[in-house]
Amino acid sequence: LVTGVEGVFLTNTDDAYWRDLCGERPDYIIPRQMHNATRVNRSAGVDWLLHIDADEFVRRPETIPEAMNLAPDRDVPVHFGMLERLRYAHDDSPQTMFAGAYRIPSDDFEMWGSEVYGRFAKFLKKGVSAHVVGKVLVPTGHDFIQGVHDAKTLDGTWVSPRPAGRHLYHFDGLTPLHMILKLALRFDRPKVIAGMTQPDGPHRAQQMAFATKH
Numbered sequence: 384l385v386t387g388v389e390g391v392f393l394t395n396t397d398d399a400y401w402r403d404l405c406g407e408r409p410d411y412i413i414p415r416q417m418h419n420a421t422r423v424n425r426s427a428g429v430d431w432l433l434h435i436d437a438d439e440f441v442r443r444p445e446t447i448p449e450a451m452n453l454a455p456d457r458d459v460p461v462h463f464g465m466l467e468r469l470r471y472a473h474d475d476s477p478q479t480m481f482a483g484a485y486r487i488p489s490d491d492f493e494m495w496g497s498e499v500y501g502r503f504a505k506f507l508k509k510g511v512s513a514h515v516v517g518k519v520l521v522p523t524g525h526d527f528i529q530g531v532h533d534a535k536t537l538d539g540t541w542v543s544p545r546p547a548g549r550h551l552y553h554f555d556g557l558t559p560l561h562m563i564l565k566l567a568l569r570f571d572r573p574k575v576i577a578g579m580t581q582p583d584g585p586h587r588a589q590q591m592a593f594a595t596k597h
Contacts, residue, residue: 420529459523464549513555
């Protein structure tokens, strides 16, 4: 789909790729993402790297240069918070894919969540259905280990980022079917891989149980 698109570079992550990168392909997706992001951070020849998923979108074109200005010395990452896309039940023809409402995490969700969402509150964490952590724009040239949601030094020390505000749209599934397929994939995968327990929180467990029964 993206072959030949200007500015897009495709990497074939076959067995030879993983053998050269880290010995063998990790069974669990998060180590794979960390290895890939760290490799690109160190080899792409860019000043900054933002690792986001296919269902996450930068809010405005100006967001990236504004974030860079928060760390002019390029010594620390810059954090982007999330806005989670909502789908209206009776709106089948939005003007654009970004039209509509968004919600943000709420630290006091347990105080009001049941009143607003009723029995569906159990499917949410801090009022959102996906992650609440956000993503980081990471400078290159520091040998940082770039993770999915943060960056660390070589000795494993977490690198505190500078906050840039909520600048990433997150679609927890681009369509209802996409979300169901995501949940089904999570449900079917092993709960422990390579000694690592899968980090699905209680709200995700509730979502998966509901999806498999409906």
